[in-house]
Amino acid sequence: MRRFWIVIHLLTALCQVPFALGLHHVLASLGVPGAPWLAAIAGILAAALLRVPLRRVMADQPSAGVFAPLVRLGEELYFAHWCATLGASVLLLVGLVVLGLAHLTFPERVSLGVGALAAAIYGACLVLALYGVLIGRRWVRxxxxxxxxxxxxxxxxxxxxxxxxxxxxxxxxxxxxxxxxxxxxxxxxxxxxxxxxxxxxxxxxxxxxxxxxxxxxxxxxxxxxxxxxxxxxxxxxxxxxxxxxxxxxxxxxxxxxxxxxxxxxxxxxxxxxxxxxxxxxxxxxxxxxxxxxxxxxxxxxxxxxxxxxxxxxxxxxxxxxxxxxxxxxxxxxxxxxxxxxxxxxxxxxxxxxxxxxxxxxxxxxxxxxxxxxxxxxxxxxxxxxxxx
Structure with missing residues (x-):
């Protein structure tokens, strides 16, 4: 089981790459100083935050107290991000292959634009993940x-x-x-x-x-x-x-x-x-x-x-x-x-x-x-x- 959780943490860390690349692109486009560092720190924090819900999962502990609904909402939002980064990682790899081939074929017409691509893919995946986490699993057919x-x-x-x-x-x-x-x-x-x-x-x-x-x-x-x-x-x-x-x-x-x-x-x-x-x-x-x-x-x-x-x-x-x-x-x-x-x-x-x-x-x-x-x-x- 310990090996399983190590793999999950490593996967989570790797999947923050599209998020960090996309965030860097957005921050840089807005002229925010230190955009690379801010994006890197955000990615590291997002990976580290996985420990918060996993502690209760591993301890088999429910949310308790008056703040339980807020705790669950925070965890739901985090898992929406987690799912979005997982999907974005796969799609970004596919997108980079397609863009790379297109760039080799038409070098003057196609720009790689990795940051913009990462931001667009992560944003789309996040919208879909928010639906799946907050609505899709609650609507009963x-x-x-x-x-x-x-x-x-x-x-x-x-x-x-x-x-x-x-x-x-x-x-x-x-x-x-x-x-x-x-x-x-x-x-x-x-x-x-x-x-x-x-x-x-x-x-x-x-x-x-x-x-x-x-x-x-x-x-x-x-x-x-x-x-x-x-x-x-x-x-x-x-x-x-x-x-x-x-x-x-x-x-x-x-x-x-x-x-x-x-x-x-x-x-x-x-x-x-x-x-x-x-x-x-x-x-x-x-x-x-x-x-x-x-x-x-x-x-x-x-x-x-x-x-x-x-x-x-x-x-x-x-x-x-x-x-x-x-x-x-x-x-x-x-x-x-x-x-x-x-x-x-x-x-x-x-x-x-x-x-x-x-x-x-x-x-x-x-x-x-x-x-x-x-x-x-x-x-x-x-x-x-x-x-x-």
């Missing part, structure tokens, strides 16, 4: 997906499951934000709530807040949950105990049945893959094969195994859709597609359907662009239905 379930009883036709995933309660995601999400979910009046893991980013300091907030979820047939990999970055068992005490059914490689007007469905939950707790065979062992099977699994990589075991619908999270996606075609064009086979949205395997939820919170940089937080309503039908 409600999405409804109609799913055809073979053998679904008439009593379950139109049955509505609300899925919430990857809350990542932590130093950048306060309790009051979770309360807002819970209120939004309750307003949808679902028949059942499915929670698909990663309630915390790491550690145990936020367990009480998570259980307390999620205890307010309401659904006719109850709230069901599985654990995610981040829930075990610390001790996950106390969180399981708190969730169960709050009235939430936590399924750990096990299944249960939900009944309505004489019809039934089986609901299975698979534990975490990363920490080698997942056991698909155990989760469905002894189930009634005549009943439709719906499975909750934090990691969508389990979809083929669950489909082979007869699951008609699998609900997952984990990928966040990369937190960066194209404004159009986000389920196809997103950062997560470079790392995961099942990265975003709906997938099919025979009669089985997988939905990969983009999650609610964030990990890494607290930013979402093109992949907003989402509460998904899965609407079940016995007949074939189209996606909406």
């Amino acid at each position: 409600i999405r409804t997906i109609d799913v055809s379930i073979p053998g679904l009883g008439a009593a379950f036709d139109g049955y509505r499951i609300a899925q919430l995933s990857d809350l990542h309660v932590g130093f950048m995601c306060p309790r009051e934000r979770i309360d807002t999400w819970v209120a939004r979910a309750n307003a949808l009046e679902p028949d059942l709530v499915a929670l698909t893991g990663d309630y915390v980013t790491s550690g145990t300091a936020f367990h009480d807040d998570i259980a307390s907030a999620l205890s307010a979820l309401r659904a006719r047939d109850g709230v069901f949950a599985v654990m995610g990999n981040h829930d075990y970055f610390g001790d996950g068992d106390p969180l399981v105990a708190r969730l169960r005490a709050a009235g939430i059914v936590v399924l750990r490689n096990e299944h249960t049945q939900v009944s309505r007007a004489g019809d039934r469905i089986t609901l299975a939950g698979v534990d975490d893959v990363w920490t080698r707790r997942a056991d698909v065979a155990r989760a469905v062992a002894g189930r009634d094969p005549s009943l439709p099977l719906i499975a909750l699994a934090h990691d969508p990589a389990l979809f083929p195994k669950l489909a082979a075991k007869g699951a008609s619908l699998v609900l997952s999270g984990h990928t966040h859709w990369g937190q960066f996606a194209a404004p159009v075609g986000a389920t196809r064009h997103n950062l997560a597609r470079f790392f995961y086979r099942f990265h975003a949205g709906v997938y099919r395997d025979g009669t089985a359907t997988l939905y990969v939820n983009p999650g609610m919170g964030t990990t890494g940089p607290p930013i979402r662009i093109g992949a907003p937080p989402e509460i998904t309503i899965l609407r079940l039908h016995a007949a074939q239905a189209s996606l909406t």
